[in-house]
Amino acid sequence: MNNPRRKIKSRVFEAEVIPGLESFAIDELHDRFGAEASKVRRVRAGFIRFRFSEPAQLLLALRSVIAVYQVHHFVIPRPKALLGHEHFARLTKILNETAQSFAEPPRTFGIGAAGARTSVMRRLHQALLDKLNLAPAEDGKGELFVRLQPKREAQGWELLIRISQRPLSARAYRVVNMPGSLNATAAYAMTQLESLDNGATVVNLCSGASTILIEQALVQPQHQLIAIDCSETALSAGARNASASGIGHRILHIQADAGQSPLPSHSADRLYADLPFGHHVGSHETNRRLYPAILEEAERLARSRAPFIILTHEVKLLRRCLQQSSWAISSEIRINLRGLHPRVFVLRRNSTRI
Numbered sequence: 001m002n003n004p005r006r007k008i009k010s011r012v013f014e015a016e017v018i019p020g021l022e023s024f025a026i027d028e029l030h031d032r033f034g035a036e037a038s039k040v041r042r043v044r045a046g047f048i049r050f051r052f053s054e055p056a057q058l059l060l061a062l063r064s065v066i067a068v069y070q071v072h073h074f075v076i077p078r079p080k081a082l083l084g085h086e087h088f089a090r091l092t093k094i095l096n097e098t099a100q101s102f103a104e105p106p107r108t109f110g111i112g113a114a115g116a117r118t119s120v121m122r123r124l125h126q127a128l129l130d131k132l133n134l135a136p137a138e139d140g141k142g143e144l145f146v147r148l149q150p151k152r153e154a155q156g157w158e159l160l161i162r163i164s165q166r167p168l169s170a171r172a173y174r175v176v177n178m179p180g181s182l183n184a185t186a187a188y189a190m191t192q193l194e195s196l197d198n199g200a201t202v203v204n205l206c207s208g209a210s211t212i213l214i215e216q217a218l219v220q221p222q223h224q225l226i227a228i229d230c231s232e233t234a235l236s237a238g239a240r241n242a243s244a245s246g247i248g249h250r251i252l253h254i255q256a257d258a259g260q261s262p263l264p265s266h267s268a269d270r271l272y273a274d275l276p277f278g279h280h281v282g283s284h285e286t287n288r289r290l291y292p293a294i295l296e297e298a299e300r301l302a303r304s305r306a307p308f309i310i311l312t313h314e315v316k317l318l319r320r321c322l323q324q325s326s327w328a329i330s331s332e333i334r335i336n337l338r339g340l341h342p343r344v345f346v347l348r349r350n351s352t353r354i
């Protein structure tokens with residue numbers, strides 16, 4: 001009988017992550033897999049490589065990564081050689097094996113490569129579409145997706161095949177997509193910044209579709225979670241997503257202005273806010289009123305040692321508002337979210353001002 005956890009030869013994988021959040025993926029690999037994930041290292045912004053000696057399916061549980069790819073090395077001078085019989089046969093075998101590991105047969109196929117529009121790449125793509133009987137991916141990636149790149153510091157090319165049908169960051173619980181919803185891997189990282197005692201009360205101001213609290217609930221089940229947003233549409237999206245994730249009963253959704261919540265003073269052990277930053281949601285003008293009001297309300301809600309974890313792109317505005325508040329920056333991380341560079345701030349009460 002096949003034992004899924006039987007020892008297998010270690011292979012090389014690459015995890016794609018949000019640039020700036022690489023350390024969260026490295027920590028998660030170590031925490032989940034210990035020595036089974038070895039030589040874990042950041043190879044460039046947004047990419048982690050490691051060797052893994054367990055079945056690849058176990059990597060699908062990672063919450064901090066956008067996608068995982070298995071790396072295959074082809075000793076060829078240029079991609080045109082992949083059209084030759086021997087390499088093409090190996091390539092289709094790799095693709096077929098990965099497709100068979102999916103829950104459903106893939107329908108679409110994409111190749112990502114620097115020269116994806118060259119005639120050789122187009123020929124290769126078409127030859128593989130024909131061989132696998134798949135449709136071209138409209139978004140360029142599709143359900144079966146590979147990347148091709150020259151191998152660094154050695155001869156040949158690398159084929160990186162995504163081991164899942166959809167990116168891992170596209171959580172199954174996200175049944176309602178709101179404009180401005182946070183990438184779930186970034187939300188997961190926010191939940192990992194500080195440790196939290198069991199039974200703690202966690203409040204998410206401007207909770208939107210509740211991504212942060214759902215990620216919190218899925219990794220640490222014992223907290224009391226409260227989502228506050230002024231929008232009925234956002235709250236209903238949050239409630240539906242939470243219910244799809246199986247933890248719907250754990251989040252209390254309250255419709256209120258985040259600057260004037262109905263919660264008692266000094267009741268929160270941790271606060272979160274993925275603040276509107278005027279691209280998808282809100283405007284700079286409304287933020288100039290909202291940010292000071294939220295800092296003040298968070299100050300009222302926070303127990304003395306509670307951190308306030310914020311994500312925003314309005315960095316100058318936040319820094320200005322902080323000067324008038326009792327919060328001070330304890331740490332900050334600059335990330336790259338689809339070309340925007342918001343920051344995650346951990347704020348703490350400045351004891352001299354309390």
Ligand SMILES: C[S@@+](CC[C@H](N)C(=O)[O-])C[C@H]1O[C@@H](n2cnc3c(N)ncnc32)[C@H](O)[C@@H]1O
Binds near residue numbers: 205208231277
């Ligand atoms: C960037 S979105 C949050 C996205 C959320 N993290 C998610 O993953 O879906 C900001 C949210 O702030 C809410 N918001 C804006 N002004 C608010 C206010 N004064 N009080 C409460 N919520 C507010 C918006 O309705 C929106 O849902």
